[in-house]
Amino acid sequence: MRLEFRQVSKVFGAKAAVDNVSLSLEGAGFTGVIGRSGAGKSTLLRMINRLGDASSGQILFDETDILALSGKAKRDWQARCAMVFQQFNLVPRMDVASNVLHGLLGRRSTLSTLFNLWTEADIRRALEILDRLGIAEQAGKRAEALSGGQQQRVAIARALMQDPRIILADEPIASLDPMNAQVVMDTLKRIQTEDGRMVIANLHTLDTARRYCDRVIGMRDGRVVFDGRPEQLTTGVAREIYGADASFSESATSTAIEGLGPDTKYAAALMGD
Amino acid sequence: MSATDIQMTENYLAQTRRKRLYGGLILVIFVALMASGFTVADDRNAGGFFEGFHRILDFPKEILAEALTKWRNLPARLWAAVPALIETLNVAAVSTVVGGIGAMVLAVLSTRGLAPWPRLIPVFRRMMDVMRALPEIVTALVLIYLLGGGPVAGMLAITLHSFGALGKLFSEVAENSDLKPVEGLQSVGAGWFQRIWLGVIPQVAPNWSSYALLRFEINIRASAILGFVGAGGIGYDLKTALQWGTGRYDSVVAIFALLFATIVVVDTISDRARARLVRGGKLDEGRI
Numbered sequence: 001m002r003l004e005f006r007q008v009s010k011v012f013g014a015k016a017a018v019d020n021v022s023l024s025l026e027g028a029g030f031t032g033v034i035g036r037s038g039a040g041k042s043t044l045l046r047m048i049n050r051l052g053d054a055s056s057g058q059i060l061f062d063e064t065d066i067l068a069l070s071g072k073a074k075r076d077w078q079a080r081c082a083m084v085f086q087q088f089n090l091v092p093r094m095d096v097a098s099n100v101l102h103g104l105l106g107r108r109s110t111l112s113t114l115f116n117l118w119t120e121a122d123i124r125r126a127l128e129i130l131d132r133l134g135i136a137e138q139a140g141k142r143a144e145a146l147s148g149g150q151q152q153r154v155a156i157a158r159a160l161m162q163d164p165r166i167i168l169a170d171e172p173i174a175s176l177d178p179m180n181a182q183v184v185m186d187t188l189k190r191i192q193t194e195d196g197r198m199v200i201a202n203l204h205t206l207d208t209a210r211r212y213c214d215r216v217i218g219m220r221d222g223r224v225v226f227d228g229r230p231e232q233l234t235t236g237v238a239r240e241i242y243g244a245d246a247s248f249s250e251s252a253t254s255t256a257i258e259g260l261g262p263d264t265k266y267a268a269a270l271m272g273d
Numbered sequence: 274m275s276a277t278d279i280q281m282t283e284n285y286l287a288q289t290r291r292k293r294l295y296g297g298l299i300l301v302i303f304v305a306l307m308a309s310g311f312t313v314a315d316d317r318n319a320g321g322f323f324e325g326f327h328r329i330l331d332f333p334k335e336i337l338a339e340a341l342t343k344w345r346n347l348p349a350r351l352w353a354a355v356p357a358l359i360e361t362l363n364v365a366a367v368s369t370v371v372g373g374i375g376a377m378v379l380a381v382l383s384t385r386g387l388a389p390w391p392r393l394i395p396v397f398r399r400m401m402d403v404m405r406a407l408p409e410i411v412t413a414l415v416l417i418y419l420l421g422g423g424p425v426a427g428m429l430a431i432t433l434h435s436f437g438a439l440g441k442l443f444s445e446v447a448e449n450s451d452l453k454p455v456e457g458l459q460s461v462g463a464g465w466f467q468r469i470w471l472g473v474i475p476q477v478a479p480n481w482s483s484y485a486l487l488r489f490e491i492n493i494r495a496s497a498i499l500g501f502v503g504a505g506g507i508g509y510d511l512k513t514a515l516q517w518g519t520g521r522y523d524s525v526v527a528i529f530a531l532l533f534a535t536i537v538v539v540d541t542i543s544d545r546a547r548a549r550l551v552r553g554g555k556l557d558e559g560r561i
Contacts, residue, residue: 049460078462089457093475102471106462113463114470155457162461 001062001165001198002026003048008057008067010043010222017043018054019222025215028196030189032203032213032230036242040222041202045168048200049083050074061166079106082159084188086171088151092144096135096154099143100126103161129157133187149180156187160195167191169201173208185212206238339519340526350527354510358531361506364428364499365492372435372492373485379436380443381469386452389465401444404437413499427504431492439488446480447473479550486543493539497532507532 004024010017018040025031033041046052048059050066058065061077069077082103090099101118103126112118118126130136133153138146143154152172159167169188173181189212192199203209209216210230218226218233218241226237315322340347381387383397413430420426455472463471500508507528514524 051456051460075462075464078460083457083460085453085457085460087453089453089460091454091457091472091475092451093478094471102458102463103461105458105464105467105471110464110466113467158457158461 001028002060003166003198004058004060006058006060008044008047008059009055010040010047010052011055016222018047021057021222021224023217023224023227025198025200028192028198029214030192030212031198031200031215031217032209033200033217033219034203034206034209034241035219039219041219042170043222044219045083045170045200045202048166049081049168050078051083075106079162080164080166082162082164082167084152084155084159084167084169084172086174088143088148088155088175090143090151090154090158093142095140096130096143096146097123097126097139099154100130100157100161103158106162126157126161129160130154132160133157147180148176149183152176152180152184153187156184156191160191164197166198166200169199171202171204174204181208188212206233209233335519336522336525339522343523346523347527347530350524351531354507354524354528354531357500357505357507357510357528358535360424361496361500361508362493362535364424364431364496364504364506365489368428368431368435368492368496369485369489372432372439372488373481375432375436376439376443377481379440380447381473383440384444384447387447387450387455387469387473398444401437401440404433405441406437407434409434409495409499410502413504414502417503422503422505424505427496427499427506430499430504431495434495435488435492439484442484443477443481446477446484450476482550483547486547490536490539490543493536 002024003026005021008021009019017038021040021044033044035041043052047054048066050069054067057067059067061081066077066081091102098116101122104118104122105113108118108122127136127139130139133156135146135150135153135157138150138154143151146154152175156167167188172188173184176184185208188199188201191197201213203213210233213230216226216228216230216233217224218237220241220243226233226241228237311322318325379397379401382389383394383401385391385394388394388397409427409430412433413427416426416429417423420429450473454476455468458468458472496504496506497508497511500506500510501512503509511525511528511532514521514528517524
């Protein structure tokens with residue numbers, strides 16, 4: 001399993017959200033993408049799932065250029081490449097099990113899915129996944145009735161229903177309290193290690209990146225400015241990624257700096273600027 | 274206060290004075306329009322408004338007086354009007370269902386973010402504008418001329434108007450729907466139909482149903498009115514009874530009573546149903 005970016009760029013008007021990114025990810029692993037808001041993290045992830053198109057370049061998965069896919073082939077790719085969103089993106093008025101079954105939409109006939117005609121085997125599998133994630137008892141409830149952490153686990157269950165080789169997580173814990181954030185990150189880590197899936201997550205706290213990731217990619221202004229192991233993520237590197245200039249004290253970066261641990265004093269001094 | 278603060282205060286006060294001036298001007302124009310409009314309308318009346326105003330209750334009094342003297346006939350008259358009422362309700366129901374389905378399609382086709390052909394959005398919107406702008410009675414008269422009198426012409430006229438009226442409301446609801454679930458479904462490879470049916474419809478269904486029920490109430494009235502121009506139903510009976518004049522005013526009262534009772538009943542049921550739809554099935558828990 002190999003995901004490779006070749007000189008990928010995405011331009012919005014005059015601004016390059018992703019600027020000539022080249023990198024490759026191999027095998028099952030947990031990769032964290034960090035950087036300030038607007039650094040291009042979400043755009044990068046959305047291009048992998050084809051929710052957004054690139055302006056130029058190639059993204060190859062096992063030598064197939066996924067940016068060149070269209071129509072049915074593109075939807076087939078999306079069915080194998082799961083995505084977890086910051087705001088969960090569930091259908092709030094539908095029950096939890098139905099939301100999980102939506103993971104199969106790309107693989108079942110349109111007519112059967114429009115009328116909710118899932119096979120018993122599909123329903124059983126959805127319930128098994130919910131059970132694995134510890135929320136089986138919520139299966140019949142409306143998604144909107146669940147807490148944020150539970151909704152995110154339903155979103156992960158929907159992703160697992162796709163039986164994907166890659167799971168993309170776009171700020172999966174940004175809307176959650178610390179307790180729920182930990183449960184969600186533990187879940188993502190578990191399905192990455194136990195199932196051997198590739199997980200790529202946009203994260204906005206450095207401590208989370210250090211704790212869960214095998215590899216960290218730092219982005220700034222659409223470019224990759226760091227690519228290494230979590231232990232290489234020093235304060236100096238973080239300053240480079242987040243931009244330790246006059247605008248450094250923006251709240252978007254403060255949580256990241258709080259996570260630096262031994263260098264907190266230095267970070268606090270910078271934030272006081 | 275610094276010079277900047279004083280300047281800001283002055284600017285704000287100037288802005289407030291300007292707003293008051295504009296408000297006052299608009300009020301003066303409005304009152305002048307009303308007054309001139311009234312004068313024009315009164316001049317065009319066969320009689321003067323004030324001369325005729327005191328006689329406004331004469332006709333209802335005449336009808337009620339006759340109906341009171343024949344009160345024993347009322348149950349029979351009410352019963353006699355029921356088949357025509359059912360026809361009116363049928364016309365309204367079919368128009369609402371067919372109009373609602375058409376409106377769903379038009380709404381999705383004309384909503385940004387959902388439409389499969391975004392360039393055609395203005396075309397579908399103008400289509401709805403035309404259908405909404407045409408009063409049912411005009412369409413009904415044309416159709417009665419083409420197809421002959423009867424409920425079919427009335428039904429088609431109301432359906433056409435419902436397409437436009439409901440389509441516009443449905444589209445506004447759809448425009449405010451949350452696109453995150455749609456994006457979630459797109460990310461798993463769902464096609465357009467799946468995204469709309471599973472991602473949008475569950476969100477908009479309560480409000481769409483609520484508007485459709487409201488339209489049903491309106492269509493009952495429209496269907497009754499169209500009877501006057503020959504589209505059948507209770508309106509036709511009412512017109513015949515009114516044209517007959519003295520001697521059949523007991524029928525007029527019976528038909529009015531039946532129509533009023535029907536509209537109250539439908540209104541009450543649809544109110545409760547709409548509340549249940551919007552609140553998600555919890556009506557009796559003391560929530561406002």
